[in-house]
Every structure is written in C-alpha cells, then in structure tokens.
Amino acid sequence: xxxxxxxxxxxxxxxxxxxxxxxxxxxxxxxSGGSPMGDREFAINPRELxxxxxxxxxxxxxxxxxxxxxxGRSDYRLLDVRDAGAYAAYHVPTAESVPLAELPGYPLxxxxxxxxxxDGGIHSAQAxxxxxxxxxxxxxxxxxxxDAWKDEVLxxxxxxxxxxxxxxxxxxxxxVAAFFGGTPRSGEEAVAPGAGGAMPTIEMPQVQMPAAAxxxxxxKKKKEGC
Amino acid sequence: MTxxxxxxxxxxxxxxxxxxxxxxxxxxxxxxxxxFGSARKLTAQFYLTDLAVFKVMxxxxxxxxxxxxxxxxxxxxxxxxxYLAPTxxxxxxxxxxxxxxxxxxxxxxxGTSMVxxxxxxxxxxxxxLGIFAGVLAFGEAFPWIAGFYNSTARGPLTLPQATxxxxxxxxxxxxxxxxxxxxxxxxLERRHAAQAGEARP
Numbered sequence: 370x371x372x373x374x375x376x377x378x379x380x381x382x383x384x385x386x387x388x389x390x391x392x393x394x395x396x397x398x399x400x401s402g403g404s405p406m407g408d409r410e411f412a413i414n415p416r417e418l419x420x421x422x423x424x425x426x427x428x429x430x431x432x433x434x435x436x437x438x439x440x441g442r443s444d445y446r447l448l449d450v451r452d453a454g455a456y457a458a459y460h461v462p463t464a465e466s467v468p469l470a471e472l473p474g475y476p477l478x479x480x481x482x483x484x485x486x487x488d489g490g491i492h493s494a495q496a497x498x499x500x501x502x503x504x505x506x507x508x509x510x511x512x513x514x515x516d517a518w519k520d521e522v523l524x525x526x527x528x529x530x531x532x533x534x535x536x537x538x539x540x541x542x543x544x545v546a547a548f549f550g551g552t553p554r555s556g557e558e559a560v561a562p563g564a565g566g567a568m569p570t571i572e573m574p575q576v577q578m579p580a581a582a583x584x585x586x587x588x589k590k591k592k593e594g595c
Numbered sequence: 596m597t598x599x600x601x602x603x604x605x606x607x608x609x610x611x612x613x614x615x616x617x618x619x620x621x622x623x624x625x626x627x628x629x630x631f632g633s634a635r636k637l638t639a640q641f642y643l644t645d646l647a648v649f650k651v652m653x654x655x656x657x658x659x660x661x662x663x664x665x666x667x668x669x670x671x672x673x674x675x676x677x678y679l680a681p682t683x684x685x686x687x688x689x690x691x692x693x694x695x696x697x698x699x700x701x702x703x704x705x706g707t708s709m710v711x712x713x714x715x716x717x718x719x720x721x722x723x724l725g726i727f728a729g730v731l732a733f734g735e736a737f738p739w740i741a742g743f744y745n746s747t748a749r750g751p752l753t754l755p756q757a758t759x760x761x762x763x764x765x766x767x768x769x770x771x772x773x774x775x776x777x778x779x780x781x782x783l784e785r786r787h788a789a790q791a792g793e794a795r796p
Contacts, residue, residue: 392770
C-alpha cells in the first residue's frame with residue numbers, strides 16, 4: 370500500500386492542506402456560541418475592578434475632556450447619566466443623554482470607549498460598575514463630574530497670588546472657557562466661593578458648539594485599505 | 596492575557612502609535628517582498644496575467660480568519676472587542692468602484708503607492724500626490740455628499756450575522772473558496788505563460 374508522503378508536497382500545498390484541516394475543524398467548534406460578536410460569558414473579577422478603582426486609571430479630567438472636544442475627537446462616546454430634564458437644562462457639548470435606568474439597554478458597542486458623567490461622581494461611578502459588569506473594558510468617569518466641568522472648564526478661577534506659570538496656564542484656560550460659553554473668574558470673585566460664603570449663582574451657558582453639535586451619535590469612520 | 600491588547604489597556608495611546616508604526620513597517624515590508632511596489636505587477640492582476648495580488652490578499656484573509664477564530668476559541672482574544680468598520684452599503688460599493696478605477700488607471704492602491712515611494716518610484720510619488728489632492732477635494736466637497744456618505748448604514752456587520760451561516764462553517768467555506776481561487780489563478784497564469792512562450796519567435 371502506498372503511503373501518503375508529506376515530503377512529496379510543495380510548501381504551498383502543505384499550507385493549503387493545513388488551512389483545509391483548520392477550516393474543517395472550525396465547523397465543529399465555534400467560539401461564543403456560533404457568532405463572533407455573540408455574548409461572551411463574562412466573569413466579573415472583583416479584585417481586578419478594585420485595583421482599577423484604586424489606581425484611578427479610569428478617570429478623565431474635565432480639562433482632558435475639554436481638550437478632546439476641542440480637538441473634535443470621535444473615538445469615544447460621552448454619556449450624560451443624569452435625568453433628561455437636567456440634560457435639557459445643560460450638558461457638556463457632544464454628550465448623549467442616557468438616564469441611569471436606561472443604561473443597561475442603551476445601544477453601545479463593547480469595543481467603544483465610553484466616558485460617563487453625572488453631577489458629582491456617584492451616579493457615574495455606579496454606571497461605571499454597570500458597564501464593567503457587562504464586560505465593557507473602556508469605561509471612564511469624568512473626574513468630579515459636571516461640578517468639576519464647571520469649576521475647571523466653564524468658570525476656571527485664578528487664585529490670588531498665583532505663580533507666573535499658573536497665570537500662563539490660566540490664560541489658556543480662559544480661551545477654553547470662552548469656547549464652551551463660560552466665563553473665567555479671577556481675583557476676589559475666585560476667592561469668594563472658597564471662603565465659606567454662598568456660592569454665587571452661576572448662569573449656565575446655552576449649549577451650543579461653534580460647529581454644529583451632533584445630536585445623534587457622532588459618525589465615525591475609520592479608513593482602512595491595502 | 597487577552598487580546599485586543601490595546602483595548603485591555605496593555606499599552607496607552609502613545610505606545611499604540613509605536614506599535615502601529617512597527618506593524619506598518621512590517622506590512623510595507625511584506626507588500627514590497629510580494630512585488631507590490633511595482634505598478635506593472637499590480638495592474639497585471641486586472642489583465643489576469645499575474646494574480647499575485649489576489650493570492651497574497653486572500654492568503655492574508657484566510658490566515659487572519661483562521662487565526663482570529665482559533666485565538667478566540669482558545670480564549671486569548673475577545674472578538675467582540677475587535678474594531679469593525681461599520682457597513683454603509685451604497686457608499687461603500689461606489690467607493691470600492693472608484694478605488695478600483697483608480698487602481699487600474701494609476702497602478703497602485705494607497706498602501707502600495709507608499710511602498711513604491713519607499714523604493715524610489717516616481718510614479719508612486721505622483722500617485723500619492725493624487726491621493727492627497729483627492730482627500731482635499733473630498734474634504735471640501737463633504738458638505739454636499741455627507742447625506743450619501745452616511746446613507747444605507749448597517750452598523751458593524753459580519754458575514755455570519757448577515758447570512759445566518761454558523762461562524763465555523765462560513766470560515767471553512769471561505770477557506771475552500773480561497774483555495775479554489777488559488778488553483779484557478781495558477782491555471783490562468785500557466786495558460787498565459789504558455790501563450791507568451793508561443794508568441795515568442
């Protein structure tokens with residue numbers, strides 16, 4: 370009986386045979402229940418999450434976020450987890466309104482980078498855990514929430530007696546504030562809120578981007594090709 | 596360790612640029628080694644005299660397809676986190692035809708024109724200038740074509756989702772189609788070589 374000899378085959382033929390074998394085996398085994406995008410079973414690793422929380426790697430500062438919006442980045446989605454009324458009153462430009470209760474069913478792809486914010490940090494932190502539990506790896510929280518957005522971006526303050534470097538940085542922040550429709554505070558104004566006095570009533574700017582702000586999710590296309 | 600490594604935070608934005616650079620160098624290197632720095636070689640594809648482009652690209656597809664399947668099966672890769680370019684049916688059909696037209700006329704596609712430049716080819720440089728001119732024209736004209744650009748959106752779509760054929764079976768079918776295609780292209784090339792031999796005195 371003639372033995373089938375591998376030595377008689379060219380490299381290409383061997384590779385082709387290997388591909389056929391691997392392809393045939395693939396018919397009988399399928400990851401994630403037959404669909405490449407199907408729901409993977411996802412085990413929550415509390416220790417891993419705890420390390421992440423402690424390491425504060427999941428934070429985006431208000432200034433960073435402002436920079437992303439200014440740069441027109443569309444590689445992330447900004448979700449406002451407050452209720453619809455609060456969203457209507459004011460929201461960070463480009464944010465989508467997703468009240469916390471609607472978050473679990475909200476159409477998000479797991480390969481998206483998601484930035485969450487609420488007024489302070491509690492609701493967004495809770496939303497963070499909800500998404501983490503669903504296996505979203507790229508979830509971030511706006512550090513300090515909308516409060517920090519107001520303090521650092523919309524109404525940045527220059528403390529009295531600031532160093533030269535701080536003043537220079539403040540000039541830049543003033544421009545950013547103007548872009549988002551806020552007004553910088555300086556001098557006595559800036560000291561007042563911190564001095565235990567009543568927080569001055571801040572008029573929130575009308576939400577409008579110089580360029581037409583996308584209401585629906587930002588369109589993003591990645592160019593790929595040979 | 597689970598892939599995609601970037602999505603699992605193995606490296607950050609800055610490091611990802613270095614990784615992309617290294618992968619790009621590797622991609623360019625293998626394109627060049629496949630002979631794709633030559634417009635003659637690339638356009639021979641369209642006259643069915645040399646099907647190297649088809650063979651190299653389909654080999655890459657089969658290799659990547661099998662690799663992704665088995666890595667995912669082994670639990671080393673979370674396929675749901677791999678970026679999928681969203682489907683826009685009509686714009687992509689029109690765009691594909693335009694790219695093919697430019698490919699036949701100019702002799703390169705965007706990536707191979709870069710390879711041609713790297714090997715010092717002037718036609719590659721002119722082709723790349725054409726790309727930039729086209730990009731500029733597209734950007735300026737975008738407000739008028741944005742409606743079409745975003746039409747017939749289907750979101751990220753995979754063949755198993757679109758056809759309902761189980762993933763493994765579909766992968767096997769792609770492997771068989773590729774191998775059949777390779778066999779057919781070798782026959783075509785042999786026939787052409789024979790004809791070229793006869794034509795010679």
